[in-house]
Amino acid sequence: MIKEACVENLQEAKKAEEQGADQVELCGRLDLDGLTPDFKLVEDALSELNLHVKVMVRSRGGDFVYTEEEIEEMISTIEQLKALGVKEIVLGALTGDNQLDIPAITKLAAAAIPMKVTFHKAIDELDDPVEGVRQLRAIPGITGVLTSGGKLTAKEGVSVINKMHAAAGSIQIIAAGKITNQNLLEMRQRLTTDAYHGKLIVGRLA
Template sequence: MALEIEVCVDTLEAALVAEANGATRIELCGRLDLDGTTPDEAFIQAALTQLQIPIHVMIRPRGGDFVYSEAEFAEMEQAIDRCKARGVPGVVLGALTESGTLDLTHILTLAARAKPEMLVVVHKCIDFTPDPAAAFDQLLEHADLIDYVLTSGGKPTAKEGLPVLQYMINQGRDRIKVMAAGKITKDNLNELSDALGAPAYHGRLIV
């Protein structure tokens, strides 16, 4: 089965280059210097119009931590609604509680808002939880709402997070796809793919 290769970008030019170089999907972001925020409407529309491959849109109201106010969650809901109205194929979201665990209540509310029209990716907020493997098991109970989890296994790089990534991949089979991330480049993709066998891989320099 062909690998899913997702490139995260914050400009249309970068998206077009990634597509030309073999990306199979684009994660569309604003402000990659802040690790990705919700892109503006014009960028989303231009990507939908000019790219031939699917896009997933980051839903993140600001940089910094993943503990959001109710006003920020309302902003995220509105962004999801706008993506759905435009026919965006998928959205990328996540949130943590004050104690650092997954904010499942809000994650599932946002995911349900995206469904059934859009795929839902829970992003690397999971890597900031005390136990990413346990957090993944929590998400598996809601595989009807979550399609992918983007993770480096709780470590700075996918290579360092290999044992946890392997656990997640084995647990998630046929339920939630693991999208491996964390300093994955075109130079180490094949090596990591051989070691992991994940269905999907994500990075800025992956193609």
């Protein structure tokens, strides 16, 4: 089982490691559902932690529909994170009608090579997240999908998450959405995936 803690500073990341997290997703501005963190924080996390660090690539809050200029900005960010030694990033892009922006995702994933790429919870905006997983399988470099099955919580989205897992092939489905150290055992019993994400996945960090 993989426990992934969502953190926005070094103190939280260190505490997550102490409390048994297997990896962290490093974000800035969790009040905006996560933006690209400060590069200094990324450097410090890579040098001071002994677990896998994933880094959010998201240039602004709001929706996941990006202009060409914003995509280019994200590619620049990806190149800088690669230079820092980041091994995995988290990103997502949609069209105005809530479909996957396949050209943008393909371009971003190509820029990330050889880093791994997790597609974030933007997939939950789709009418059919299961079909979204099938589409992501065709994009080289996409190795994970973070999802609550199109619902507000993983508990509500159990059936869809399990269908996404069945459709995922080699892509890792990471269940998210109010999963905590208090309900993790229950969710493990109900979900077929073995990767779980949350701010409280290993308990309180502040």
